[in-house]
Amino acid sequence: MRYDTHTKVHPVGPAGDALPTPSTEIVATRQRVSGAEVFLRSLQAEGVTVVFGHPGGAVIKVYDEMARIDPDFLHVLVRHEQGGTHAAEGYAKATGKVGTVLVTSGPGATNTVTGIADAYMDSVPIVVFTGQVPTGLIGNDAFQECDAVGVTRSITKHSYLVRDVNDLARTVKEAYHIARTGRPGPVLVDLPKDVLLDTAPFRYPESVSIRGYSVPRMGRPDKVARAARMIAESKRPVFYVGGGAINSGASEKLREIAQRARIPVTTTLHGLGAFPEDDPLSLRMLGMHGTWWANQAIQHCDTIIAVGARFDDRVTGKLDSWAPHASVIHIEIDQSCISKNVFADCAILGDAKAVLEQLDPLIQRKDTDAWLAEIDAWRQECPLIYDVDEKLRAQYVIECLRNKTGGDAVVLTDVGQHQMWTAQYFRFLHPRTHITSGGLGTMGFGMPASMGAAFGLREAGSDRPVVCISGDGGFVMNAQELSVAAAHKLPIKIAVINNRFLGMVRQWQELFHAERYSHTDLSDTNPDFVRLAEACNCVGLRATNNEEAVNIIDEAWKVDDRPVVMDFQVAKEEMVFPMVPAGAATGDMITKRIVPNSFV
């Protein structure tokens, strides 16, 4: 089929650290085409280069048109829709572009719920297209009907049910716009089957206008000036940096300001990589499993400059006693995060990068030597350490991976102890090189997300290795995607930190539940990870001691045409320290195995 077409070159994607890929696509046809084709042409016009999906009855027409219009269209057939959503998240986080998911109605839609919730909590831009029963059957309990918009209403930034094929292209355009801009987040678009079968001429809108939706950018100048004064007057300032800084591409500006003014920087889990952790000003991560010195710095500072962070409970612990002496400057794009948990003495609504650029000329060199010396004393007092002996330990494995890559890798984790050790020991240097499930804490995130990230890096022509660090518990939850990654020859390095336990839960049981290890022992139900890898056309390797660990990492790095699963059999009794027990005051951090009575 031939089209009368207009073409348009896409503007380069969003902020600084993103990896954009401009494309030239058809944006209009004169003939009437099917809704399914309108949908696919819209994706192409939007610059979508990869879709993670799974077919079914409600979207069969889309798959049919996909084969007909563009057999080279990159659709990744995932083996579970949850895996598809996490892959889209990994793709989005690694590239700064919007991830795309396509699934069928009913069970296809419900299987995406966890991934959507995850993306909502962690501000990840994804658009999830769900098939739906024909509009005439909606509400009839038809076969594979599920009110996808209703089910996901409180976990999406926005959602649409498309009732008319003439609204389809505009809806796709709006969905991507909303997912990408402001505080990013997931958008769901429900596509009834009859809308996909109906016909209309295709015209992709040039721009969007949504009257209730505006995106803050620059901060109010008076507030920026006030913030600059507060910083100038402060004696003990700290930057507290979250994922918003990375989303907006603010890392470079942040580094310039912090280094000029000699202000130390601590980051949240999602902020890792926003500021190089090998810089002497880096305090590393704060919060529940953050460093002793970062938390001490917060407890003693007089000014907190929060950039794209939301004062989450894993960061603050007990609010009443958190940062008792601090005035708070809060640079934030989402108004609902301002003064939600912690009062902002100076709140600046705006894009982190734009506001830091406004702030930049107002910030002078400061003398913070005394303050930095004080922090250094805390750093000496309680460094991050673990036992090095004949046992293989998770922390050692992570340090080996760090040495192998020199920090130049995109590291994805699952959820649990290994996630915290990665945050503590990897020492991240660059934005978008640390990707994890923080807000929802979704086990099963790591493996499929690393697949998505690998697609993103491949498309951008980056040769940074993709390293997935997972627990043995969480890895199994979405291990089905291994064979998909293998089919696409993605050279992901997967380190399974295998402690034969649901380690993080085990840790709490040991510390707070009298060592009753109720249902956390996995030794009877864990698969053989090496054979599992091989069964999925991946390479499987195993290490049981320090020397083997180093060796299999070397071996893994030689494989470049498929994923490698490294089964690191580590000591099971290892715990993540330091730790602020849930709900406790940050000042009451446990730095080693001794537990104060009050927490038992």
Place this chain on the structure above:
Amino acid sequence: MSEALILTPQQIKRKKAAGEPIEPGEDELIRQHTITVLVENSIGSLIRVINMFAARGFNIESITVGPTDDLTVSRMHIVTTGNQRIIAQILRQLSRLVDTIEVEDLTGINFVERELCLVKVQYTPQSRAEIMDVNTVFRGKVVDITPNAFTFELTGPTPKIDAFINMMRPHQIMEVARSGRVAMQRNHFPD
């Protein structure tokens, strides 16, 4: 909304420690607020607004929805309660929804607020006159009458409606229907 009024317990503690004055009770006082929201006229948009209240544990005392002069836009009136900090959160969470076009807290500014109610009251030959007296005082309308019951219509501010219903309570109230509140900012006199 003034930022200075939004105090967290942590902030109050900090101010106390620094010996700074805190307006007594100002921050923690739980008050009723009437919030008006202009939203895209679709069921989905309305549900999103209501769902936000439910999902975040905010309270709704009364809610009304109706079209405006622009048929693509609905106006919602939500009466809710909370201290300054919670109300500020509610306003921010509302503004953040994609489908909300305008959000305003009318409380504290000069506005008119009205509610409509219908009350069906049983009467006997003995009570009839007294019931009618109450109605006259409140300037209600009789909209239906049968040999044993009146139906009254009354509009006014919520306390007036409450008082009317309370006055009718000693008699046999058969049914009450209230509209919930609608409100509008008073116009300024031109200078």
